[in-house]
Amino acid sequence: MPEPAPLAGTEPLVDVHAHFLHARGGRRDWETPNRARMRAGARIGITVHIASILGTWGHTSPTYFPSPADVTLGNDEMLAIQDRDPERVRTYATVNPNDTAHALEEIARCGERGAVGVKLAASRRADDPLLDPIAAAAERRHFPILHHIWQHRTRDWPGQEISDGADLVRLALRHPRVSFILAHIGGGGDYRHTFAAVADIPNVYLDLSGSGVDRGMLDDAVRAVGARRLLWGSDITMETGLAKLRALEFAEPRLNADAMRDVRWRNAARIFPPGTLPGIPALERDGKVAAVSAR
Numbered sequence: 332m333p334e335p336a337p338l339a340g341t342e343p344l345v346d347v348h349a350h351f352l353h354a355r356g357g358r359r360d361w362e363t364p365n366r367a368r369m370r371a372g373a374r375i376g377i378t379v380h381i382a383s384i385l386g387t388w389g390h391t392s393p394t395y396f397p398s399p400a401d402v403t404l405g406n407d408e409m410l411a412i413q414d415r416d417p418e419r420v421r422t423y424a425t426v427n428p429n430d431t432a433h434a435l436e437e438i439a440r441c442g443e444r445g446a447v448g449v450k451l452a453a454s455r456r457a458d459d460p461l462l463d464p465i466a467a468a469a470e471r472r473h474f475p476i477l478h479h480i481w482q483h484r485t486r487d488w489p490g491q492e493i494s495d496g497a498d499l500v501r502l503a504l505r506h507p508r509v510s511f512i513l514a515h516i517g518g519g520g521d522y523r524h525t526f527a528a529v530a531d532i533p534n535v536y537l538d539l540s541g542s543g544v545d546r547g548m549l550d551d552a553v554r555a556v557g558a559r560r561l562l563w564g565s566d567i568t569m570e571t572g573l574a575k576l577r578a579l580e581f582a583e584p585r586l587n588a589d590a591m592r593d594v595r596w597r598n599a600a601r602i603f604p605p606g607t608l609p610g611i612p613a614l615e616r617d618g619k620v621a622a623v624s625a626r
């Protein structure tokens with residue numbers, strides 16, 4: 332039987348917010364969701380999954396506060412998944428900024444092994460000075476930073492340091508040459524607070540992931556930052572990612588085909604190190620195709 336056409340169409344599509352599990356994360360069925368992600372990715376038409384593993388996902392140290400050993404283990408497992416599937420998977424180096432030396436070592440080590448960005452969970456509030464050396468290291472490697480965010484923090488949440496759009500903006504202003512990906516606008520909290528906080532900050536990008544699919548969320552996101560600062564992603568729930576991709580075509584203001592390309596892959600091509608995303612043409616900042624990356 333011929334392969335069915337991808338549900339999201341045949342244009343390149345980058346998932347900037349993916350996760351995988353591994354054998355030492357406390358789940359016996361860890362391979363099942365990993366396989367399901369790749370299967371769903373093929374069906375949806377995801378060209379490349381840019382993914383992270385947060386230590387042992389809470390099994391031997393807290394998810395949002397992984398121990399140095401678990402940070403290294405998670406990154407090793409993530410890089411192994413990339414090595415097994417180099418045409419479809421790329422890695423964020425996950426770090427815990429509370430241990431500066433270890434975090435910088437991990438960024439360097441994972442960078443040498445093919446990581447393309449940095450993932451910061453919620454180990455420290457986003458505007459804390461401990462994040463400055465991390466951002467400086469990301470800048471040296473042209474890595475974007477994907478930062479876990481609660482949309483509008485109104486109280487403490489168990490097990491995580493609270494960070495919202497306003498906190499991330501303070502960090503982004505200190506590091507204007509680093510691209511910051513504000514995680515999962517559909518992931519919980521008040522995204523309208525986020526949109527207002529980041530509207531005028533050109534180096535903050537919004538990832539559309541998270542299970543929230545509220546009517547009006549995408550329209551407001553487009554209005555706040557425009558298609559050039561939106562990135563498609565799925566996080567845990569890939570089906571809502573697909574739904575939002577379809578809904579985006581009918582957002583008000585309406586996105587034309589070029590703007591959809593920006594959200595699907597071109598913005599990612601512009602903020603990740605050039606030529607590092609398999610199947611995605613390398614772009615210069617002005618949008619001209621510089622070279623097609625080798626597969």
Ligand SMILES: [Zn+2]
Nearest residue numbers: 348350566567
């Ligand atoms: Zn996530």
